[in-house]
Amino acid sequence: MGSITLQKVSKSFGTTSVIPEIDLDINDGEFVVFVGPSGCGKSTLLRMIAGLEDLSGGRIVIDGKDMSNEAPAKRGLSMVFQSYALYPHMSVYGNIAFPLKMDGQDKAAIDKKVRDAANILNLTNYLDRRPGQLSGGQRQRVAIGRAIVRQPKAFLFDEPLSNLDAALRGNMRLEISDLHHQLKTTMIYVTHDQIEAMTMADKIVVLNAGRIEQVGSPLELYRNPRNLFVAGFIGSPR
Ligand code: ADP
Ligand code: MG
Numbered sequence: 514m515g516s517i518t519l520q521k522v523s524k525s526f527g528t529t530s531v532i533p534e535i536d537l538d539i540n541d542g543e544f545v546v547f548v549g550p551s552g553c554g555k556s557t558l559l560r561m562i563a564g565l566e567d568l569s570g571g572r573i574v575i576d577g578k579d580m581s582n583e584a585p586a587k588r589g590l591s592m593v594f595q596s597y598a599l600y601p602h603m604s605v606y607g608n609i610a611f612p613l614k615m616d617g618q619d620k621a622a623i624d625k626k627v628r629d630a631a632n633i634l635n636l637t638n639y640l641d642r643r644p645g646q647l648s649g650g651q652r653q654r655v656a657i658g659r660a661i662v663r664q665p666k667a668f669l670f671d672e673p674l675s676n677l678d679a680a681l682r683g684n685m686r687l688e689i690s691d692l693h694h695q696l697k698t699t700m701i702y703v704t705h706d707q708i709e710a711m712t713m714a715d716k717i718v719v720l721n722a723g724r725i726e727q728v729g730s731p732l733e734l735y736r737n738p739r740n741l742f743v744a745g746f747i748g749s750p751r
Contacts, residue, residue, distance in 0.1 A: 514576060515541040515666040515699035517562065522571035524557055524723075531557055532723040534571065539667075539701065539716075544693050547703045548710040548746065549720035555703040556671055558720070562701065563592050563669050576666065591665035593657055593673055599644040605631075606640040609658040623662075630658040633695060634688075650681050650688075657692070667699035674709070686712060707748055711735070719743050 517539040524532040532554045539545050547555045560566035562573055564585035572581045580588050599608050609630055613623045631637045634654040644652050653673060660668055670689070674682045690713050693700055704710060710717050711731045719726040719734065719742070727739045731747075738744035 516576055517667060517699065517701070518574040519558075519562075520572040520574065522558070522561060522573065523569045524554070524561060524566070525569045530723070532569075535723075535725055537718060537725065537728070539699060542697050542699055544690075544700045544702065544713060544715045545718060546710040546714035546716070547701065547718050547720055548707065549705065549726075550746075551705055553720045554723040555705075555720055559592075559669055559671055559701060559703050563590055564588050565592070589666040590669055591660035591663045591667075592669045592671070593660045594671075595653075595656065595673060595676055599652060599655055599659075601644055603643070604640065605636060605642050605644070605647070605655050605658075608644065608655050609636075609640075609662055612659060612663050626662040626664075627658075630661040633661065633692065634658050648681075649677050650685055653677065653685055654688070657689070661696075665698065667701060670700065670702040672704055673702075674704075674706075682709075689713065707746060711747065717747075719746060 519535050519537040522532065522535045535558065547558060549555055557566060561568055564583060568581055572579050574580065575588060600611070603611070606627055609627045610623050613626060631640055634657060636651065636654055636658060639647060639651060644655065647655070674685050677685060686709060702713060714731055716728060717731055717734055718728050721742055727734060727743045734743060734747045738747055
């Protein structure tokens with residue numbers, strides 16, 4: 514429950530082609546990292562998977578069903594936004610519960626899901642606080658909590674750690690990897706940071722100017738980069 518296939522997916526803005534054509538298989542439960550320099554199309558690709566951006570061509574198939582034209586909410590995926598996307602006037606509880614309230618779920622069901630997520634994310638003692646009363650790492654965990662309660666087929670992360678300082682980034686890398694081990698849910702994680710890619714991914718997708726340069730495990734890419742771009746980006750000698 515969480516396989517995602519891109520078939521000849523392309524994107525143009527006006528006459529500018531940003532993604533010429535991408536084919537990619539993401540298996541259920543995989544932690545996949547899209548890595549590449551700024552402007553190479555990572556966010557655009559993720560937003561197309563999420564349904565936040567139309568495709569110019571091709572198909573996005575989720576668990577065997579063509580979802581290319583489905584609304585974001587129908588796709589069963591959860592996008593984790595950066596922590597500053599939290600509602601400052603709501604408590605942690607309110608922030609995490611928000612998508613479930615929007616769904617019209619009943620109070621008891623919401624309460625159980627919020628407390629389970631808080632438990633997983635070590636936020637149980639912070640449920641009454643406002644985002645402004647939390648550390649950067651705690652705020653990021655609340656943003657993840659808001660995704661968890663929807664029990665998605667896959668989590669989509671777009672550079673979730675880029676506004677945290679270096680020490681905190683290291684911690685959050687471990688926390689997100691740990692979360693993946695606990696939930697075993699498919700995760701697609703976008704970053705321009707090689708260290709995040711190498712330490713978190715089951716499968717790395719190296720993007721360059723809207724094209725896939727190489728797909729493989731961190732070890733495969735390190736040992737056998739297909740070209741200089743991949744070698745340079747992954748940091749292996751070649
Ligand atoms: P990345 O996330 O890898 O930094 P993006 O997916 O944000 O890259 O952008 C890829 C390219 O598409 C960039 O050249 C960017 O300027 C362009 N782009 C992104 N969104 C739009 C848009 N709404 N209109 C026009 N060009 C866009
Ligand atoms: Mg981006």
